[in-house]
Amino acid sequence: MKDTVAKYRTKRLSDPRIKEGGIKAIFALAATFSAIAAAAIFVFLLATGIPSIAETGFFRFVFGKTWNPAIGEYGIAAAIVGSVYSTVGALLVGGTLGFFCAVYISRYCPKKLKQAFLQLVNLLAGIPSVIYGFFGILIMQPVLGNLSDNGSGAGLLCVSLILGIMIMPTIVSMSVSALDAVPQSIYEGARALGDTRSQAVFGAVVPAAKSGITASFILGIGRAAGETMAVAMICGGAKIIPEGLFQSYSTMTSLIVTGLGELAPGDKTYGAMVGTACILFLFVAIINLTVQAFTGEKKDKPAKKARAEKKTRGTKLLSGKISALRHARPKETVIIKTAGCYISAAISLFALGAIVLFILIKGLPHLSKEGLFSTTGSYSGAQTILPSIISTLMILFLSLLIAVPTGLGGAIFLSEYAKRGNFITKIIKSCIEILAGIPSIVYGLFGNAFFVHVCGLGTSILSGSLTIVLMVIPVILRSSEEAIKAVPDGYMEGSLALGAGKARTIFRTVLPSALPGVLTAIILATGRIIGESAPLMLTSGNGGMGALPDGYTSKGTSLAVLLYWFNKEYAYVDEAWATAAILLMVVLALNLISTISVKLLQKKLRGAV
Amino acid sequence: MTREDNTKNEKTQSDKKTNILSGLIKKKENSADVFKDGSVSVKNANLWYGDFQALKDVSLEIPDRKVTAFIGPSGCGKSTLLKCLNRMNDLIEGCRIEGRFEVGGTDIYKSADVNLLRKNVGMVFQKPNLFPMSIYDNICYGPRTHGIRKKSELDEIVERSLKEAAMWDEAKNRLSKSALGMSGGQQQRLCIARALAVRPKVLLLDEPTSALDPISTGKIEELTSELKKELTVIIVTHNMQQATRIADKTAFFLLGELIEYSDTEELFINPEDPRTERYITGKFG
Numbered sequence A: 001m002k003d004t005v006a007k008y009r010t011k012r013l014s015d016p017r018i019k020e021g022g023i024k025a026i027f028a029l030a031a032t033f034s035a036i037a038a039a040a041i042f043v044f045l046l047a048t049g050i051p052s053i054a055e056t057g058f059f060r061f062v063f064g065k066t067w068n069p070a071i072g073e074y075g076i077a078a079a080i081v082g083s084v085y086s087t088v089g090a091l092l093v094g095g096t097l098g099f100f101c102a103v104y105i106s107r108y109c110p111k112k113l114k115q116a117f118l119q120l121v122n123l124l125a126g127i128p129s130v131i132y133g134f135f136g137i138l139i140m141q142p143v144l145g146n147l148s149d150n151g152s153g154a155g156l157l158c159v160s161l162i163l164g165i166m167i168m169p170t171i172v173s174m175s176v177s178a179l180d181a182v183p184q185s186i187y188e189g190a191r192a193l194g195d196t197r198s199q200a201v202f203g204a205v206v207p208a209a210k211s212g213i214t215a216s217f218i219l220g221i222g223r224a225a226g227e228t229m230a231v232a233m234i235c236g237g238a239k240i241i242p243e244g245l246f247q248s249y250s251t252m253t254s255l256i257v258t259g260l261g262e263l264a265p266g267d268k269t270y271g272a273m274v275g276t277a278c279i280l281f282l283f284v285a286i287i288n289l290t291v292q293a294f295t296g297e298k299k300d301k302p303a304k305k306a307r308a309e310k311k312t313r314g315t316k317l318l319s320g321k322i323s324a325l326r327h328a329r330p331k332e333t334v335i336i337k338t339a340g341c342y343i344s345a346a347i348s349l350f351a352l353g354a355i356v357l358f359i360l361i362k363g364l365p366h367l368s369k370e371g372l373f374s375t376t377g378s379y380s381g382a383q384t385i386l387p388s389i390i391s392t393l394m395i396l397f398l399s400l401l402i403a404v405p406t407g408l409g410g411a412i413f414l415s416e417y418a419k420r421g422n423f424i425t426k427i428i429k430s431c432i433e434i435l436a437g438i439p440s441i442v443y444g445l446f447g448n449a450f451f452v453h454v455c456g457l458g459t460s461i462l463s464g465s466l467t468i469v470l471m472v473i474p475v476i477l478r479s480s481e482e483a484i485k486a487v488p489d490g491y492m493e494g495s496l497a498l499g500a501g502k503a504r505t506i507f508r509t510v511l512p513s514a515l516p517g518v519l520t521a522i523i524l525a526t527g528r529i530i531g532e533s534a535p536l537m538l539t540s541g542n543g544g545m546g547a548l549p550d551g552y553t554s555k556g557t558s559l560a561v562l563l564y565w566f567n568k569e570y571a572y573v574d575e576a577w578a579t580a581a582i583l584l585m586v587v588l589a590l591n592l593i594s595t596i597s598v599k600l601l602q603k604k605l606r607g608a609v
Numbered sequence B: 001m002t003r004e005d006n007t008k009n010e011k012t013q014s015d016k017k018t019n020i021l022s023g024l025i026k027k028k029e030n031s032a033d034v035f036k037d038g039s040v041s042v043k044n045a046n047l048w049y050g051d052f053q054a055l056k057d058v059s060l061e062i063p064d065r066k067v068t069a070f071i072g073p074s075g076c077g078k079s080t081l082l083k084c085l086n087r088m089n090d091l092i093e094g095c096r097i098e099g100r101f102e103v104g105g106t107d108i109y110k111s112a113d114v115n116l117l118r119k120n121v122g123m124v125f126q127k128p129n130l131f132p133m134s135i136y137d138n139i140c141y142g143p144r145t146h147g148i149r150k151k152s153e154l155d156e157i158v159e160r161s162l163k164e165a166a167m168w169d170e171a172k173n174r175l176s177k178s179a180l181g182m183s184g185g186q187q188q189r190l191c192i193a194r195a196l197a198v199r200p201k202v203l204l205l206d207e208p209t210s211a212l213d214p215i216s217t218g219k220i221e222e223l224t225s226e227l228k229k230e231l232t233v234i235i236v237t238h239n240m241q242q243a244t245r246i247a248d249k250t251a252f253f254l255l256g257e258l259i260e261y262s263d264t265e266e267l268f269i270n271p272e273d274p275r276t277e278r279y280i281t282g283k284f285g
Helices: A002-014 A017-056 A058-063 A077-108 A111-126 A129-145 A156-180 A184-192 A197-208 A210-226 A229-234 A252-259 A268-300 A303-326 A331-366 A369-373 A386-417 A423-437 A440-454 A461-485 A489-497 A502-531 A534-539 A559-568 A573-606 B003-020 B022-031 B078-085 B114-120 B135-145 B151-164 B168-174 B184-196 B214-227 B240-246 B264-269 B274-280
Strands: B040-049 B052-062 B067-071 B095-103 B121-124 B202-206 B232-236 B249-254 B257-263
Touching (some): A017 A058, A017 A268, A017 A423, A017 A502, A077 A111, A077 A210, A077 A331, A129 A229, A129 A331, A129 A573, A156 A210, A156 A331, A184 A197, A210 A440, A229 A252, A252 A534, A386 A461, A423 A461, A461 A502, A489 A502, A489 B184, A502 B135, B040 B078, B052 B249, B067 B078, B078 B095, B078 B121, B078 B202, B121 B184, B151 B168, B249 B264, B249 B274, B257 B274
């Protein structure tokens, strides 16, 4: 017995406040790292971009219609217009589909299917950008080609359709939460006035969820504007302002990703690319700040004010209802809208099914042992997929190794240690928001300038991994923070009341309870890393790979980049199908794993096991 | 029997008792130098949450190994005072505390390590807050925190704590099952067992039965009467009958002030202050 006492004593003495303070400092460091990364990207963009924009002259740069590096003419007006057109087109397609699909899921879908349906829609969000591009080129464009005068399906229509499907999941999941948050009393109030189900949904519930739905649209715009690879693959690439739905054109993102090649900082064209990224970054940052204003507003408002507003909104709605009834809401429009819900839901399922089935059916037969794993062997040339599989795994390993502890540490700091309302905390949080909204191509450009050139790491798997780290940290941090915040306060109180220190409390009670959420975050990040292409193309290697990578300092083409390259080189169609099938299967498998493991963990936490 | 014999007898008896409660000795050796016993003393306590003053110049002495009840209407400061005694108020931003708080003769805000304090002053909350782990791991959480690793010792602690919380029979066959599968009343008694596992000298109960049915409430009330043989129990309650049933001493709070503090019987039968009388007869609150 004396022994345990002695043991106990030494334990106590060896862990005084120093240990607690040290752990806190580590978490704080992790959080600060994200802020510094955001600041670094920002500074880099401005420092490189502004001088080069100034060199051309701001107006000539933004409004100049000619982009021709050969004669030193850098006008990105055509690319800006291209970006705007694609974004608008994507919003028309994705917004309409997403809105009706969200209404269906929230108000018409049978309760039992709701979760499954949402998960299927989210699957669409997990499919890598290059697969969308690939699908667009090989499936969509030939079909659309039949409609066009010039026989080519490439152009605005194809981009709008593909981008629309890509941004739809964002719009659906955010709108569904907005619609679900509408108090049942509003719906019942409308029904009590004699509305049919559909009249009540579209007359009362949808208007009440207006701000959330609008925010989801704005977020969708941000996604569409920043999307790179899929657009670069299907837009055609001509540097002109498109005059029809079937004309080849460029966007800001496609301009950067296809034009950067082997350029290095210092080159005038490189500067112009960064200038373009600057403009894109500003555009997306403004959009994200608008979303924050829309969604953050409600959180910060004192509850009283919010209640008062809800009340007036409720009465406004009801009086609106009454006047609407007086004008007799035309039944036909409501019927059309309701039909729209069912059709949109069907279309989104069809899109998912089409992409998955086409790619698997056409890709699986091309999978062969030699093609995949031979180190020397070949399909049609000297190309096997093995080096890329290894490169991808190496990138995945290193970037998760760095990003998971950093993101998780930052999340713990922000949710458990940082004082709310503290100035520095606010800055760190805003930096992470900004970091999360940066288009992946901007990360690529930053990684190319900083890791490849400034740090002298060259185009290598290491540079690629570090770039990906920056990109994934905010993903992991934000979802982990949500998960940690959702842990009941009682757990923490209970542990502290037993005399446990804060660090022990976090590691032994808070984190285990937040595990399902953290795990989802990590799996999502894994999916993103495997599917990511634009940043890796500019940092880690972008071409036919032949040889196996020697280590982190050698070049390595990731699977997604390989798919892009195969597709660009025309000669490797079979290999492209095989790669697409592998990528898609990995993403689907990850989704399945996350769903199942999270369900099991939650069951365990709830006490059913 | 001579007088000497008598004292000797008493001594052996108390020896036996300490042997049975082997863990108690351990704790006494550990922290005897810090917390003498389970007596609590509060002098001129003032507490603000931001601009709001929640405690106004409260002073009281709580005796060792007795049940003391804090009563009063909602927002009167009784829970606030309770949370001062194991420094759970430290977690609240914008909370400012003045005055002297002593447990077992030690100033808890000046000289004691807060984790050591909380080990000695256990707390059970309004709603059961068991961790999402097995029953066994829940009970062991505290002892493990304080450095006990040996399986045999932990087994002993689990059995003893569950027996003390009158939960052994209900829990012994499902120790490895999740604690969250138990009923609300059982969970609350498990929370008490978990608090007892670190051998506290004081146990704070913050409205422990407000979310429970009458039968579970009865079991916890019985339990407090057992517990006071070993430690000091301080209970915050909204239920005045509960105070009369279990408390030796009762303190009545109103708007942050301690209005009256005396033996329970005295306070309920013969209150000195008219405000106490009006409250216990149901005129307000």
